[in-house]
Amino acid sequence: MASTAKKVALITGANKGIGFEVARQLGAAGCVVVLGARNQTLGKEAAAKLIAESLDVRFVPIDVTDFASVAAAAESIGRDFGRLDILVNNAGINDPGDGPAPTAQLAAVERVLRTNFLGVLAVTQAMLPLLRKSPAGRIVNVSSGLGSLTRNASPNPSSPTFIGYSASKAALNMLTVQLARLLSDTPIKVNSAAPGYTATALNDFRGTQTIPEGAAEAVRLALLPDDGPTGTYSERTGIVPW
Numbered sequence: 001m002a003s004t005a006k007k008v009a010l011i012t013g014a015n016k017g018i019g020f021e022v023a024r025q026l027g028a029a030g031c032v033v034v035l036g037a038r039n040q041t042l043g044k045e046a047a048a049k050l051i052a053e054s055l056d057v058r059f060v061p062i063d064v065t066d067f068a069s070v071a072a073a074a075e076s077i078g079r080d081f082g083r084l085d086i087l088v089n090n091a092g093i094n095d096p097g098d099g100p101a102p103t104a105q106l107a108a109v110e111r112v113l114r115t116n117f118l119g120v121l122a123v124t125q126a127m128l129p130l131l132r133k134s135p136a137g138r139i140v141n142v143s144s145g146l147g148s149l150t151r152n153a154s155p156n157p158s159s160p161t162f163i164g165y166s167a168s169k170a171a172l173n174m175l176t177v178q179l180a181r182l183l184s185d186t187p188i189k190v191n192s193a194a195p196g197y198t199a200t201a202l203n204d205f206r207g208t209q210t211i212p213e214g215a216a217e218a219v220r221l222a223l224l225p226d227d228g229p230t231g232t233y234s235e236r237t238g239i240v241p242w
């Protein structure tokens with residue numbers, strides 16, 4: 001087992017978009033980055049790009065909906081490092097069949113929930129024993145402002161309505177709240193980051209923020225000091241109402 005004084009950080013869905021940028025920024029902050037991706041070729045290419053920037057990065061295959069691959073990733077991190085300091089649950093999807101509750105396709109809603117909520121729960125359960133071995137574990141759930149019940153309850157929400165995607169992120173926020181409470185007697189902190197509307201493949205690059213702007217809050221929460229908060233939901237500009 002390679003013992004390292006550096007923090008070990010796993011980022012899921014890190015071959016592109018916000019996850020790739022979180023990987024880059026955590027690498028630049030001195031972490032060993034375990035770059036998770038479901039596609040071997042894309043994952044290895046992404047890791048190579050960051051290695052070319054002199055960052056300490058290795059690729060691990062992980063499809064968050066394939067629980068055998070999740071278990072294998074945990075085993076490989078355990079073997080290589082014996083612990084995990086930072087878990088950024090970033091992998092996420094939307095689906096063209098998702099939409100307003102009266103008409104959204106059920107199969108699409110199921111797919112979105114499976115990746116954005118169940119996948120995160122599976123990864124978190126698999127990684128928790130390794131996070132417990134860290135002196136300062138951090139879990140960042142990459143949520144969305146679309147998961148805010150308060151914002152959705154507004155008579156004129158500023159965003160379009162997708163029952164599957166929004167429910168998946170609201171469920172993810174529930175994971176943040178419950179896990180933060182259950183782990184409150186440990187050093188592990190669990191927080192939800194809302195990236196804001198960011199130009200990535202997820203929205204055909206229509207987002208109004210840059211990718212570094214979209215990654216900023218997740219990176220901040222991943223690097224929280226020991227007196228930092230747990231059980232919060234925030235975006236770059238401040239707290240998001242649940």
Ligand code: NAP
Pocket residue numbers: 012013014015016017018019037038039042062063064065089090091092093115119142143144145194195196197198199200201202203207214
């Ligand atoms: P993106 O560019 O489409 O990246 C999504 C990443 O997740 C890709 O690497 C994708 O892999 C990966 N992924 C999808 N399903 C996966 C699975 N089953 N297992 C492992 N990886 C999987 O989108 P993004 O905007 O960077 O999204 C990152 C996170 O931010 C998501 O959770 C999203 O909901 C959240 N978010 C984004 C915005 C925004 O405006 N962009 C706003 C709020 C929240 P492939 O390349 O193989 O598909």
